[in-house]
Amino acid sequence: MIEIDNLTVAYPLGSEDSYVVALHEVSLDIDDGEFVTILGPSGCGKTTLLNTIAGLVAPTMGEVRLDGQPVGQPGPDRAVVFQEYALLPWRTVWANVRFGLEMQKELKKDADHRIQEAIDLVDLTGFEK
CATH class of the missing domain: 3.40.50.300 (P-loop containing nucleotide triphosphate hydrolases)
Structure with missing residues (x-):
């Protein structure tokens, strides 16, 4: 508390x-x-x-x-x-979300699906690239 x-x-x-x-x-x-x-x-x-x-x-x-x-x-x-440091401005939305998985070495075959789910969750669908 x-x-x-x-x-x-x-x-x-x-x-x-x-x-x-x-x-x-x-x-x-x-x-x-x-x-x-x-x-x-x-x-x-x-x-x-x-x-x-x-x-x-x-x-x-x-x-x-x-x-x-x-x-x-x-x-x-x-x-x-x-x-100010939460995002890498030279990367796309997709690449910024992917970055977290890269750092955790969690890039598996379902990574694209997980990335899209996260983008959809915060209503950034359409701004990925």
């Missing part, structure tokens, strides 16, 4: 009295097995929230707990996949 309790994260802007608040008193519980989507406009704090849960950003106030334990630094029990 992830527990976020009155989380505030503020970034200093250069002087002691100058800062920007990225998150203000956010509270949220996410149960094991729950699938959560964080939506919002650019600059609203989505990435700050995820980085705080991952232990990459320290809270200014409040607390993040994972299975009851405070999150204070990155740990082997969680990971972050940065959006």
